[in-house]
Amino acid sequence: MLRAIRRRGAVEQIPPSAPEERVPWRLRLTEDVDAAIARDPAVHSRVEVVLGYPGLHTIWLHHAVTHPLWLRGHRLSARLISQWMRGRTGIEIHPGARIGRRFFIDHGNGVVIGETAEIGDDVMIYHDVTLGGRSLAKVKRHPTIEDGVVIGAGARVLGPITVGTGAQIGANAVVVRDVPAGAVVVGVPGKARMPGGEALPDAPTPTPPTPDDVLVDPAIWI
Numbered sequence: 001m002l003r004a005i006r007r008r009g010a011v012e013q014i015p016p017s018a019p020e021e022r023v024p025w026r027l028r029l030t031e032d033v034d035a036a037i038a039r040d041p042a043v044h045s046r047v048e049v050v051l052g053y054p055g056l057h058t059i060w061l062h063h064a065v066t067h068p069l070w071l072r073g074h075r076l077s078a079r080l081i082s083q084w085m086r087g088r089t090g091i092e093i094h095p096g097a098r099i100g101r102r103f104f105i106d107h108g109n110g111v112v113i114g115e116t117a118e119i120g121d122d123v124m125i126y127h128d129v130t131l132g133g134r135s136l137a138k139v140k141r142h143p144t145i146e147d148g149v150v151i152g153a154g155a156r157v158l159g160p161i162t163v164g165t166g167a168q169i170g171a172n173a174v175v176v177r178d179v180p181a182g183a184v185v186v187g188v189p190g191k192a193r194m195p196g197g198e199a200l201p202d203a204p205t206p207t208p209p210t211p212d213d214v215l216v217d218p219a220i221w222i
């Protein structure tokens with residue numbers, strides 16, 4: 001069921017939030033550092049990860065501060081804090097984005113994660129990745145990334161599509177269609193194949209919603 005909110009004459013439809021998992025902080029920090037060590041061969045110590053990985057600093061701020069503020073309705077302060085962090089790390093995570101456990105952003109600079117993006121557990125992305133929208137409507141307009149997905153540097157994943165569990169998105173791919181679990185996607189527009197090489201038929205491109213609640217502010221695309 002969707003709830004409707006009227007603002008500036010526009011209807012805003014946002015799916016209700018399913019309860020998010022509460023992870024004890026000690027466990028979150030430990031498993032995030034472990035994930036970085038497992039996924040980055042350049043790591044030499046845990047201290048290096050804790051002090052020197054902007055992706056972790058940004059995601060910890062998201063989990064500890066900006067996302068809780070957003071959920072409690074303190075939207076301006078959530079946005080301002082996330083923008084401050086963007087200035088420090090080059091990583092922009094909208095406070096509304098829902099992010100699972102052991103999310104690892106390597107390098108980080110240029111990453112943009114939109115308001116209605118949903119990210120599962122054990123997801124890894126490289127620098128310059130965009131999880132963006134293709135619509136100006138205030139609805140679910142960003143991707144859902146399921147568990148274990150890897151998204152290569154410079155890839156753009158656009159629209160309310162689903163990238164299935166364990167899929168890999170190649171560097172610089174532009175993905176606008178659903179991706180089956182376990183598939184590999186490369187190119188512009190992204191073409192999916194299974195790891196063995198078998199090409200997969202293109203999923204239909206979801207039509208961006210075009211209700212009469214289009215806003216003029218293009219910043220909602222990000």
Ligand SMILES: CC(C)(COP(=O)(O)OP(=O)(O)OC[C@H]1O[C@@H](n2cnc3c(N)ncnc32)[C@H](O)[C@@H]1OP(=O)(O)O)[C@@H](O)C(=O)NCCC(=O)NCCS
Nearest residue numbers: 107126151152153168169170171172173184185186187195
């Ligand atoms: C897409 C990817 C996951 C594929 O890995 P893979 O399954 O091992 O695939 P292969 O390396 O065997 O390549 C298979 C084919 O896809 C092509 N290919 C691989 N990556 C590609 C990419 N990003 N864009 C376009 N084509 C690509 C290869 O040239 C090869 O083509 P061919 O069959 O015509 O020879 C990987 O190449 C990739 O892009 N990973 C992202 C890594 C990254 O962003 N690193 C940043 C570090 S800072």
